[in-house]
Amino acid sequence: MKLIQVFQNLQHHLKKLIYRNNLIKLSSLYDDAKWGDNHRFAQHYQKHFAPLRLKKLKILEIGIGGYDDPEAGGDSLRMWRSYFPNSMIYGIDIVEKKSLESSRIQIFQGSQEDKYFLEKVIAKTGQMDIIIVDGSSVNEHRIKTFNILFPLLNDGGIYAEENTHISYWPSLGEKWSKLSEKSVFLANHVNVGGSLDLNASDTIMAMYKRLADGLNYQEFLNPGYSPSYFDKHIVAMHFYHNLVITYKGNNNEGSNIIENNTLHPFVLETLGVKSLDDLELEFSKVEQQGNK
Template sequence: MNLVQLLNNLVNNFKEVIYRKDLIKLSSLYNDVKWSDNHRFAQHYQKHFAPLRLKKLKILEIGIGGYDDPKAGGDSLRMWRSYFPNSMIYGIDIVDKKSLESNSIQIFQGSQEDKNFLEKIIAETGKMDIIIVDGSSVNEHRVKTFNILFPLLNDAGIYAEENTHISYWPSLGEKWSSLSEKSVFLSNHVNVGGSIDLNASHTIMAMYKRLTDGLNYQEFLNPGYSPSYLDKHIVAIHFYHNLVITYKGNNNEGSNIIENNTLQPSVLEILGVSSLEELGIKFPEVDLPSRQVMDLTTNIENK
């Protein structure tokens, strides 16, 4: 290390201490593309994470950066370590990035769509408080990851989904598929599996748009409706450009006029009827927003 590099490191270390409370300024010290002008995530994370900064948390980030290079990446992990001084930071990548481990940073190698792998990590570390997803750009992988990991968040946990632009990118097809075998970078961009159709049902954004209905499941006028795990445990979804932040909790706020997904007796009385059937409403089967998303093989309610 020459004198210039040494001085630059000293300056950055000094700035890191000064900026440690301000995620927007702190992010300027790191080279990760997510903190560039085109990915303004820091301002949103500052809003959501500032009240938690000094707590003792378990934070997992999927996708460490640096693509195929085992020694490249890790900037965001180091930034989270600086911003959350009392927390343990975990990282997952499909490439072996163990060389980037350091104090308060532990790294696992594996696939974010591998249920057994992810559950094994959580069994070892305990449930997470914050999960940040910046790994595979394949929509199907993202949906699977959410299905597996959201139930494994602690209560009041936060799940952040980055780079949701992949929803709008279709796969490039067989002509380019052989390129995907050459690098992780190409694989992420050739086989995205999004759609130019904004009404496509299989994308990561479509998943979150469906889940917003689940926030209001107690307002569904559909007798016999049985709320899913996600209905009952998602309490807020915040949408930003290229970023969705979801909060876990107990979604148990009642309705003013609906009870057990039918009209309350007092409302029926006001309408002058004794039962919902007398209103002549036909009830098609609800397109369950959260059951479309969930694809778990275990009973997560009992975990």
């Protein structure tokens, strides 16, 4: 049996070496559920992360896996360590998981909605280049995490939000509490704060849909509009099934016909009016996400 185990370990390490450039194949060597048939994130991460693979980065993953078992989980952290050979990998979990630390993997225990804790972690590690969120299933927690951590990304950084399906699952409440006692999976989805209403304003997808509008904030015809931090620092967003990938940078391209959220003078002149008031438009209030 020992000889078989040695052979299996050798085979595993050899495959890691062979697959080191291909995240899709590399992910098949790890047991984390997100890399299975139901969560095809690897193909998207391969596209976005491949140009960065050999860089010296700081990568943070929230949610280590293994639930309440301090010895379980960590496969994703080990996979990132294999894929990014020159990077430091950090993990955050509500459960103590220090036993899973190893070379180039450092773990912190705390809540992803605790602003003081998250800022303390970043103060210790330095700002991140990639943040991957796979922690709490509660929409409110996810929104708080984004508002805290996205500003702490380096310019050019990437923020990946996994399992956005929680937006569409309403809290099950007491009616389902007994059923949830029989399943860890259900227990984590009893009070996620999602909604059957696709226009609900307090879900993680609602936040990202609003942020997508912010990409074009300089095109808003809305005098007096004050752009948020996110309007000015999100430069690209990619939406996939259960995954949103957001890039940070300087969103300052400007508009051809809008200036300071009103019509440029030459447009007014072309329209034959002296001011925007002459057009008798009704402006609706634009709700901002995390104005800073």
